[in-house]
Structures are given as structure tokens and as C-alpha cells.
Amino acid sequence: MSVIKVEDVAFVRFQVPDLKRMEQYLTDFGMALSSTQPNPDKLYMRGRGTGPFVHAAELGEPAFKAFGFRASSVDDLAKLAAETGAKVEASDEPGGGSIVRLKDPDGHGVEVVAGWTPEAELPLQEHVAWNNAHLQPRQRLVKRTGAGSATVVRLGHLVLNVSDFRRAENWYKSLFGLLTSDEIMAGPDVSIGAFMRCDRGDQPTDHHTLALASLPTGAAGFNHAAFEVGDMDDLMRGHNHLKAIGAEQEWGVGRHFLGSQVFDYWRDPWGFTLEHWTDGDLFTADDAPRQASIQEVLDVQWGPAMPASMTG
Ligand SMILES: [Fe+2]
Numbered sequence: 001m002s003v004i005k006v007e008d009v010a011f012v013r014f015q016v017p018d019l020k021r022m023e024q025y026l027t028d029f030g031m032a033l034s035s036t037q038p039n040p041d042k043l044y045m046r047g048r049g050t051g052p053f054v055h056a057a058e059l060g061e062p063a064f065k066a067f068g069f070r071a072s073s074v075d076d077l078a079k080l081a082a083e084t085g086a087k088v089e090a091s092d093e094p095g096g097g098s099i100v101r102l103k104d105p106d107g108h109g110v111e112v113v114a115g116w117t118p119e120a121e122l123p124l125q126e127h128v129a130w131n132n133a134h135l136q137p138r139q140r141l142v143k144r145t146g147a148g149s150a151t152v153v154r155l156g157h158l159v160l161n162v163s164d165f166r167r168a169e170n171w172y173k174s175l176f177g178l179l180t181s182d183e184i185m186a187g188p189d190v191s192i193g194a195f196m197r198c199d200r201g202d203q204p205t206d207h208h209t210l211a212l213a214s215l216p217t218g219a220a221g222f223n224h225a226a227f228e229v230g231d232m233d234d235l236m237r238g239h240n241h242l243k244a245i246g247a248e249q250e251w252g253v254g255r256h257f258l259g260s261q262v263f264d265y266w267r268d269p270w271g272f273t274l275e276h277w278t279d280g281d282l283f284t285a286d287d288a289p290r291q292a293s294i295q296e297v298l299d300v301q302w303g304p305a306m307p308a309s310m311t312g
Helices: 019-029 074-084 165-176 232-244 294-298
Strands: 008-016 042-046 055-059 063-070 088-090 098-103 109-114 152-161 179-187 190-197 210-213 221-229 248-256 262-267 273-278 290-293 300-302
Touching (some): 008 019, 008 109, 008 152, 019 042, 019 055, 063 221, 074 098, 074 165, 165 190, 179 294, 232 248, 232 262, 232 273, 290 294
Parallel strands (some): 008 055, 152 210, 179 290, 221 273
Antiparallel strands (some): 008 063, 042 055, 088 098, 098 109, 190 210, 262 273
């Protein structure tokens, strides 16, 4: 039994030396300014969903600071605090509510929020149905995607490099109730990582919310954060927009095996990898864990091969 079961990931937190530049990049990436900006030395950006922010940045040398899970209640935060010795604090960030701040075994900041006041959703790009060879729901209507950035809806998952996979896995599972979707096998009985999802019971949830990977170098750190966009047209619109402004692309567009999502990876101005994705697999708590090979992580169903920069 885990201490609590988290509902989802909510945000990532970075330190960067130029908040204006960060805001411009994230706007081009498809986010919008959060409705409140309570601190001039911090920047909060939201998606089109109800989360008050999905990306937080504070002034300083470039660094990954933390990521946040969303818990279902403030009572759950009290349980976490009792288990870990951390404090439940009132949050002065957009959405308010309460927050517990923890460190994982590698020292990554892990925050858990509850009691957020949700924001009104922002409109997505106008969505008209996709036709295919089997089903043609769009009839007597034209599709025009327009030009411009993608529309980020929410933070979907985060990948961390960890120095000891089993130690990190145990920490995250025992506190937050994560379930393994795919465990990555380097050989028989040699596990080097896992794609894990939230335990939402019968409610379908993303194939991976947090993935842990132990690299051959043993180095721990931020790998990437992935934001869900409206759909495939939205992702490609955003791709063309980021290309047009000269953003640094890292990998894509392609379709992964594990999670099956269509992906497009970019680097922010300080080199942090941010992903656009759409059309991923959804599982319930009844779906059994699988074992997957490293090849299934590296290979694509279609699209360009993974560049060396992604693995180390
Ligand atoms: Fe990803």
C-alpha cells in the first residue's frame, strides 16, 4: 500500500536567467500566461486545461528545480507530511491550495499540490473531425488548421534520469502509488527503468506520467517534460511554427512504441528538452505491467531515429 495515490503530474519548475525570453519561448511553444503572476522574479505559464500553471520559472542560473504531482485532497498532503517529516504549507502560487515539498533519493525536487482553484479552460484550435478510410465523420465541412503555435493543454509526463532505478522506483511507488506500465530490460533480470502511470482505479490514465531511467553513466537529472497538445494537426502546426522562429528541434515528428504517442521534442533556450505529444495510450489499474526491451524505447513506429543527445 502506498501512502497516497496521486492524480497526475501538474507542473515543472526551472530556474533560468531571463524570464522575458522564457515567456516568449513558452508562448511560441503553445502556453499562455497564468492569470496571476504573484512574484516579479517568477514566471507562471499555463496550458488550455484547468491547471493554474504547467511551467514555473524563477530567476537564476539555468537549472531544473522540481516537478509537481497533484494529489486528490489536502488530507493526502497531511499523510505525506506525516510519513516524510515534511510540512504542509499554503501555496502563494497561481491556484493557491497547499503544497508539500520533498526530495527524491537523487535530490530532485518533488512537490505535491492539493486544493488548487481550477482555472476556466481556454479554447483549443477549432477541432473538426478526422476522416480516414474506414470512417468519415467530417462531411460537408472543410478543415483549415491555420498557422501559429500549438495549443498546450496540460503537462502529461516527465522523465528523470536516476542513479539507482530500484531505489527511485521504490521511493515513488511507496509514496505516490504509481503503477508500472512498461519496465525496461537491458537483459534477463536487468531492469534499468520504467514507464509508470497513476493509479486512478477504473479511470483510464496516460500510459506514463513519470518515467525513470538509469543511464550507463549513472548520472541523475532532468531528461524531459512532455506537454499534451490538441491533436495531430495542432502538433504539426506547432512544429512548423517552432521551425519558423528558429527553435532548436531535438527529435521528431514520430510515433513511440511505449505509450504509442506521436512526439515532437524541442530544446528551450537553455537546452532543457520539452516535448509536444498527442494520441497516447490510456490504461486502467487493471492493466498488467509489461517488460520491454531497450530497443522498444529507442525505436519508433515511424519517424526519424533517436539522436544521441537524448540518451546521455
Ligand atoms: Fe516523452
